[in-house]
Amino acid sequence: MKxxxxxxxxxxxxxLTKECGDTMTSKARRLEYLDKEHWVPYPQARKILRxxxxxxxxxxxxxxxxxxxxxxxxxxKSFILEEFELRHPPxxxxxxxxxxVPFLLIEMPPRANDLMIYNEILKKLRASxxxxxxxxxxxxxxxxxxxxVGVKMLxxxxxxxxxxxxxxxxxSVFNTLxxxxxxxxxxxxxxxxxxxxxxxxxxxxxxxxxxxxxxxRWTLNQDFADLVASFEQHLPLPxxxxxGTTPDLVLTLFHMxxxxxxxxxxxxxxxxxxxxxxxxxxxxxxxxxxxxxxSPTHRRDK
Numbered sequence: 001m002k003x004x005x006x007x008x009x010x011x012x013x014x015x016l017t018k019e020c021g022d023t024m025t026s027k028a029r030r031l032e033y034l035d036k037e038h039w040v041p042y043p044q045a046r047k048i049l050r051x052x053x054x055x056x057x058x059x060x061x062x063x064x065x066x067x068x069x070x071x072x073x074x075x076x077k078s079f080i081l082e083e084f085e086l087r088h089p090p091x092x093x094x095x096x097x098x099x100x101v102p103f104l105l106i107e108m109p110p111r112a113n114d115l116m117i118y119n120e121i122l123k124k125l126r127a128s129x130x131x132x133x134x135x136x137x138x139x140x141x142x143x144x145x146x147x148x149v150g151v152k153m154l155x156x157x158x159x160x161x162x163x164x165x166x167x168x169x170x171x172s173v174f175n176t177l178x179x180x181x182x183x184x185x186x187x188x189x190x191x192x193x194x195x196x197x198x199x200x201x202x203x204x205x206x207x208x209x210x211x212x213x214x215x216x217r218w219t220l221n222q223d224f225a226d227l228v229a230s231f232e233q234h235l236p237l238p239x240x241x242x243x244g245t246t247p248d249l250v251l252t253l254f255h256m257x258x259x260x261x262x263x264x265x266x267x268x269x270x271x272x273x274x275x276x277x278x279x280x281x282x283x284x285x286x287x288x289x290x291x292x293x294x295s296p297t298h299r300r301d302k
Contacts, residue, residue, distance in 0.1 A: 007233065015240035017233045030236040030276050034269050038234045039083050042227050042261075045076065048213050052084050055187040056102060056153045064181060064209070067189040068159075070197065071215035074262030074296070077191035081105055081155050084189075090149075098149060101125065105155035108190075111165040114176040118142045125149060143183050152186055159192035162199055170199050178206060217259040224259075225250045231264065235272040239281040243268075252288050258296035267293060 010021025020038075023029040048069060055067060069077045088103040106120045118138045127145055146154075156177070162170045181188050194214075201207045218224045229244025243249050257264035271283050271291050280287065 009233075013238065015232065016236065020234050020236050023236045024238065027276060031273060033234075033236050034273050034276070037079070037265075039079075039086075040227070040230045040234065040261075040265070042230070043223065044213075044215060045080055045083075048080055049084060049087075051211070051213070052153070052189055055189065056088065058187065064185065064187040066181070066187055066210045067213065068197075068200065068210045069189070069191040069213050069215065070194045072193055072217070072260070074260050075215050075217065076261040077215060078157050079262075081157050081189065081191050085155065093150075101149040102152045103155060104146070104149075104151045104153070105157065107157045108159050108161045108173070110161045111169060112161060113165070113169050113172045114139075117173065117176050121146070139179065139183075143180070146180075146184055151184065154180060154184075154186055154188045156188065156190040159190040160196045163195060174199070174203060174206060218254070218261065219259070220251065220254050224254060227261065228253055228264070231268050235268060235283070237272060237275055237280070237282055241282040241284070243283060249283075249285055249288070252285055256288065256293060256295055260296060263296055267291075 008018040010016045010018050010024075013021040013024060016024075020033060023033040048067075051067060055065070058064070069080060071077050082105070085103055085105045090099045090101045093100050104121065104124060106117075106124050109116045109120060115138060118141075121142050122145070125145060162173050165173070177188060180186075197212075200210060218227070225244045227244075228250055232241055232243045235241070241249070243253065253264060253267070257267055267288075268283075270293070271287055274280075274291065275283055275287065
């Protein structure tokens, strides 16, 4: 597991990471860098990732405890699962043909049922699946394949999509997740909006197996300022904007982002792109105020 605490900075641009600073050779490279998502660590994300590491490496004989990451939309829950997947990518199987997939992450389909979940797993593993195979036969096919590729932990993003289905569909989804987890004796990590909890709580036994990690909206404090400063390390501009150490800029970003990390990431990326395109060395308060942007609060009010 890579160490978030030891971030290598660029020798010529010490306010940037080494990777970000390396793009300063051309406008095209800088814009390409801004088009990509970059992992920005913060205390609660590190805590969740450490828990997931323990889950992945846990005792196979012990009863598995699952994880539910809860937060509203655009506040970082999916990015944590995706970062964990990047840290545990598929690997060549040293003992035979095929690959090893320690962490399998899929997105919960809207109005899902058991068959749709199985097909999503097969698609992610790039396995052929015939439409005529259903029920127990499909379950056995998926379980066999997951055993073959050595899945140690299963991840579900957007678990809240179960709310779009009927009560019967939701029951089918949760029974399928339990069936997979129990059959393979592996833990499950899921991300969802808080409303999904009422559906998980319907089954007391299933509910007791989940550890909750709630990601609240950010508070205007030093943690938020540190987060802003961390984001600035990934904005390929020649001069430091000091976004996280200038109180007025921290306050402006807090209100514009609605205290949501996803909104903050998008906002800073867009303003940095404007700065690169127009030859500005840093982001200023005037640049932020003139940027065409509606905060999440204003969008909901419309």
